[in-house]
Amino acid sequence: MTAREYNECVDMYSDNLYRFALKTLKNEENAKDVVQESYTRLWMKAEDIDATKAKSYLFTTAYHLSIDHFRKEKKSGEFDLAAQNKLRTSQQQPDLNEILHDALSRLPEIQRSVVLLRDYEGYSYREIEEITGLSEPQVKVYIYRARLAMRDYLVKLDYVL
Amino acid sequence: VNINRHNYEPFLIICIEGVASAEVVREVEDFLAENPDIAAEFEAMKSFGTPHTDMIGAPDFSFLKQPEHPEQLFDSTLLEQLSHPEDKSLPPLDLGRLKALYPESERDLALLTRARVMPGTETNPQKPARAIPEDAPLRDAMLVAGAEGDWSNTERIAFFKKATETDKAMLSGLKKLKLQPDGAVVFADKAALYQTPVVAIWHQRTTIRAAAAVALLLVSVLLLFNNENPTGQAGLIAEIGRDELLIPVNSDAVSAALVNDVAEPKKVGSFAPPKETGPKQSNDAEVLTLMAFRNEMPVNRISSSPVGFDPVAVVWNFEEENPEVAPAVLPVKSWDQLAARGVEDLLRLERQPDQSLTAAIFNKATSKLNESDNVRLRIPRGTDGGQSAGWRIRIGQVAIAKRDR
Numbered sequence: 001m002t003a004r005e006y007n008e009c010v011d012m013y014s015d016n017l018y019r020f021a022l023k024t025l026k027n028e029e030n031a032k033d034v035v036q037e038s039y040t041r042l043w044m045k046a047e048d049i050d051a052t053k054a055k056s057y058l059f060t061t062a063y064h065l066s067i068d069h070f071r072k073e074k075k076s077g078e079f080d081l082a083a084q085n086k087l088r089t090s091q092q093q094p095d096l097n098e099i100l101h102d103a104l105s106r107l108p109e110i111q112r113s114v115v116l117l118r119d120y121e122g123y124s125y126r127e128i129e130e131i132t133g134l135s136e137p138q139v140k141v142y143i144y145r146a147r148l149a150m151r152d153y154l155v156k157l158d159y160v161l
Numbered sequence: 162v163n164i165n166r167h168n169y170e171p172f173l174i175i176c177i178e179g180v181a182s183a184e185v186v187r188e189v190e191d192f193l194a195e196n197p198d199i200a201a202e203f204e205a206m207k208s209f210g211t212p213h214t215d216m217i218g219a220p221d222f223s224f225l226k227q228p229e230h231p232e233q234l235f236d237s238t239l240l241e242q243l244s245h246p247e248d249k250s251l252p253p254l255d256l257g258r259l260k261a262l263y264p265e266s267e268r269d270l271a272l273l274t275r276a277r278v279m280p281g282t283e284t285n286p287q288k289p290a291r292a293i294p295e296d297a298p299l300r301d302a303m304l305v306a307g308a309e310g311d312w313s314n315t316e317r318i319a320f321f322k323k324a325t326e327t328d329k330a331m332l333s334g335l336k337k338l339k340l341q342p343d344g345a346v347v348f349a350d351k352a353a354l355y356q357t358p359v360v361a362i363w364h365q366r367t368t369i370r371a372a373a374a375v376a377l378l379l380v381s382v383l384l385l386f387n388n389e390n391p392t393g394q395a396g397l398i399a400e401i402g403r404d405e406l407l408i409p410v411n412s413d414a415v416s417a418a419l420v421n422d423v424a425e426p427k428k429v430g431s432f433a434p435p436k437e438t439g440p441k442q443s444n445d446a447e448v449l450t451l452m453a454f455r456n457e458m459p460v461n462r463i464s465s466s467p468v469g470f471d472p473v474a475v476v477w478n479f480e481e482e483n484p485e486v487a488p489a490v491l492p493v494k495s496w497d498q499l500a501a502r503g504v505e506d507l508l509r510l511e512r513q514p515d516q517s518l519t520a521a522i523f524n525k526a527t528s529k530l531n532e533s534d535n536v537r538l539r540i541p542r543g544t545d546g547g548q549s550a551g552w553r554i555r556i557g558q559v560a561i562a563k564r565d566r
Contacts, residue, residue, distance in 0.1 A: 003356055006356055007355050007356065010351055010354040010355055011351070014348040014351055014354060015346070015347045015348050016342070017348070018346065018347065018348035019342050019343065019346050022346060032348070032350065035348055035354075036350075036353065036354070039354045043356050046356075096337065097340065097341050097343075100338060100339075100340050101340060104340060115340065116340070118309075119339050119340040119341075119342075120340065120342045143305070143309065144301075144302060144305045144306075147305050147308065147309075147335060147338050148301055148305065150338050151334065151335065151338055154338075
């Protein structure tokens, strides 16, 4: 991958990667760190990575970094719901997308990541399998559970789909 | 094995005792290389010998165990068995083990595998579609699969033949559970992510000298032009001839000055003309300033030039409505785009999306810049030269900033 291709990857994917990391980690600073680190690793391996695989590499790295971050913070007790509440800026009646993101934030981290990869990036089960290292049936199970949890959350709020 | 400063001691002991595996020895070596203080401790331990393991007890590696989490306890063989029950090459499914490992997985996977074949299969379209299950978990699994787009056409048709209005409403509801990314959330610090390749020092020097040579020649040409055209009428501003550029220039003094200029990392360019060599500033005259930028040009582009300074970039700050020179940043990618477009052209102009900047780029040694397109090239009168603007042209080598006339 050339420097130019790498820089194009910055233009094309950094926003998506940041959104993915932000929603997974629920912390802006950590999400920025994840994006920065993912691109640093991509650049360090630029000679070995084909430009067509760069997006997958970035999301794979970001996924694993996010999971590491999450677990570290969970262990040290830094993670709390207050952080995620900071991200909810709208004080108005939330629309469906906001409620869904609220529901998303309540999912276990792996389910959350898998759903984000599926919905934000449109990845197939197979691609998510490659990014996360989960098996395809696992990915399906996580998505299945996540969808039902999100649906149940909406039902609990009396939201009519 | 993850050796760190909190758990290294048992590893050192087993290394000294010669019972460590090759992998552990290698990791210990890596760890010691990164931690010289512990390496010293290790050397001391080796020289003193270690207490016999009977005295200290066998090393306790229980800390290496990972916490078990149900999410991680999927077993690939079990998954294969559940996903492909017809596969005779797999050992028989051990449901007891499955349940012991992960009570929920049996249900989840059974739901999905059973839902997948409902209500019909593409491989056997003649097979009568099964009725939509009344069992809620099975129906949910089937509907989730439908909402995720996992159904074949046959399955989809069969579903809509059999489904009640409630089933359809449920499917429709599940389809709406798709997250939409918030486009307003962007990564603001992209500039920190961009990279440029490192240019070899000898190449930088060569290029800087070439840039200095170009700078000198341009000053000469432009001064000459100003003398010949004191009224400053629109027309040819500068012509860079191939022959002129190929004149060998011995200008160590200027090179040194430019090296000093470009060594300052934060101020890579300036609108200010060099006091000693720059032409006098006048409202009527062309005021041209030569700038050398910190050389971050990709090697391949530099080396393609016959004289080692290709391309020469000419940059204006351009804002018709606002006479002030606004701070502007021309990102690397823009240069790349310009260069890509202008390979065969003598002159290319590019206006940035915010309309604040126009750039021209030369890709051949013989290049002309003229003001035939006066609107696009006009620099507002009365600018202060933008000294504080802090141009951040990361791939520029020699640039001419023109202001006022």
